[in-house]
Amino acid sequence: MRALTWHGTHDVRVETVDDPEIINSRDAIIKITSTAICGSDLHLYDGVIPGVMPGDVLGHEFMGEVVETGKDSTLKKGQRVVVPFTISCGGCFHCKIQQFSACENSNPAEKQDMSATLYGHPMAGLFGYSHLTGGYSGGQAEYVRVPYSDVGPIVVPDHLEDDKVLFLSDILPTGWMGAENAEIQPDDTVAVWGCGPVGLFAVQSAIVMGASKVIAIDHYPNRLALAKQMGAETIDFRKTDVREALMEMSGGIGVDAVIDAVGMEAHGFAADNMIDIAKQKIGIGADRAKALKQAILAVRPGGRVSIPGVYGGMTDKFPLGALMEKGLQVRTGQTHVQRYLKDLLEKIEDGTLDTTFMISHRLPLEDAARGYKCFHDEQNDWTKVVLKPDMEMAK
Missing domain, CATH: 3.90.180.10 (Medium-chain alcohol dehydrogenases, catalytic domain)
Structure with missing residues (x-):
């Protein structure tokens, strides 16, 4: 065959x-x-x-x-x-x-x-x-x-x-489980990093589950347009400071739940991400977790972190203190x-x-x-x- x-x-x-x-x-x-x-x-x-x-x-x-x-x-x-x-x-x-x-x-x-x-x-x-x-x-x-x-x-x-x-x-059950793991409530503001196939289905699922506001984050115009067609608000991370925008869009408190649908090969030119890119290229096995780090810092204290994006190795400079001090709940998995x-x-x-x-x-x-x-x-x-x-x- x-x-x-x-x-x-x-x-x-x-x-x-x-x-x-x-x-x-x-x-x-x-x-x-x-x-x-x-x-x-x-x-x-x-x-x-x-x-x-x-x-x-x-x-x-x-x-x-x-x-x-x-x-x-x-x-x-x-x-x-x-x-x-x-x-x-x-x-x-x-x-x-x-x-x-x-x-x-x-x-x-x-x-x-x-x-x-x-x-x-x-x-x-x-x-x-x-x-x-x-x-x-x-x-x-x-x-x-x-x-x-x-x-x-x-x-x-x-x-x-x-x-x-x-x-x-x-990808449909993955997006759905990603939204389910965010434990969405009817008045929630939910942010989704990544408008690839899983991210778009997570956006769709979060809307179906009754989130009050869904915010999609990416830099590809067509993918952001698809998210917008489904009813999401959008952020182009290459044009906007994501954390500042999310604070403004959530009334200053931070979003209730975040979904990382990007995973181990995040884009971006921040210093820590460029270092991870270099390590990944030479085979050290460092995951590029820029999106996850950003999501943890952006979610409100007591919020929920869902990770349907694929990770396979280790990551440096992980905001463990923010995870603990903010009292965040994390759910992930295949x-x-x-x-x-x-x-x-x-x-x-x-x-x-x-x-x-x-x-x-x-x-x-x-x-x-x-x-x-x-x-x-x-x-x-x-x-x-x-x-x-x-x-x-x-x-």
């Missing part, structure tokens, strides 16, 4: 690789109909996530048609399914309390030491996202093997086209996707949530390398790229 493979920093290629096979009785094989490039994939593209090996198949946002099942799978051939990026067994302690992204069994035992050394506990398995998370082949391919297919995938009705439901795989699928699918069906506005480009799988480069280099115009294995290349 054809698949998008990683070969180093800014080097991804569509190649012919072995077809996936049923390995476990709970497996299923999915023929991919749509798969997306995620902002988290750009961390792999930039070479700042450890444990990625040449030839690894990327991609963790995908859906498709069931073509083969193991004897213990609950799926049936021909069903259309969206597959969560988190691989979860359904039976361990964490899965039973719906902390699916902390599954104890989905990361193979022989790979658990890598992430346990770095984080204190092994990570759960994730599709297409380094050997820290199990080394599973991802879905930017024609076919993919789905372990624990009786737990993860959600069957979607035929009347909902791929574009409406694809993002149930990751998304417990399976927890949210049924409810979010209902919200898509009844029109409460829209996902199609996010898509700026649709490309054939064979053009995936160009999709990565443009999504990376032209973020104002390339807001979200969907790859279609069956789409033909333009002549």
Whole structure:
């Protein structure tokens, strides 16, 4: 089959690789109909996530048609399914309390030491996202093997086209959980750092959850315009002092909750961020946490800090004193996707949530390398790229 493979920093290629096979009785094989490039994939593209090996198949946002099942799978051939990026067994302690992204069994035992050394506990398995998370082949391919297919995938009705439901795989529940972790109250003012796909869905989710005011922070005009269309107020951080603006927009008290949807590769020319950029480039493993630091300083005392943005290593000059002295609550983590699928699918069906506005480009799988480069280099115009294995290349 054809698949998008990683070969180093800014080097991804569509190649012919072995077809996936049923390995476990709970497996299923999915023929991919749509798969997306995620902002988290750009961390792999930039070479700042450890444990990625040449030839690894990327991609963790995908859906498709069931073509083969193991004897213990609950799926049936021909069903259309969206597959969560988190691989979860359904039976361990964490899965039973719906902390699916902390599954104890989905990361193979022989790979658990890598992430346990770095984080204190092994990570759960994730599709297409380094050997820290199990080394599973991802879905930017024609076919993919789905372990624990009786737990993860959600069957979607035929009347909902791929574009409406694809993002149930990751960024929609991630944005929703980011807003949920902010514990939004009806009179809250909420600030969201980053108007990439997760940030925009966090903005949409916060509005749906009833926040009184949502403020979106970025520097790309098109992305800020998308946030404004949804009802958010906006700040261009390259033109405005963010903390001063937030104090003014919150009546001088500070915002009630902040959501960091930027993560480990924050933009900005502040001295501390430029130092982190330099460290990241030479492989020290320093996350660029400028957005998170700014959010902690901007939120009001007693406020809430939600971190759906991806971090992978360490960060310097962290405002730990502000975190403690202000009495802030912090919630973060990889998304417990399976927890949210049924409810979010209902919200898509009844029109409460829209996902199609996010898509700026649709490309054939064979053009995936160009999709990565443009999504990376032209973020104002390339807001979200969907790859279609069956789409033909333009002549």
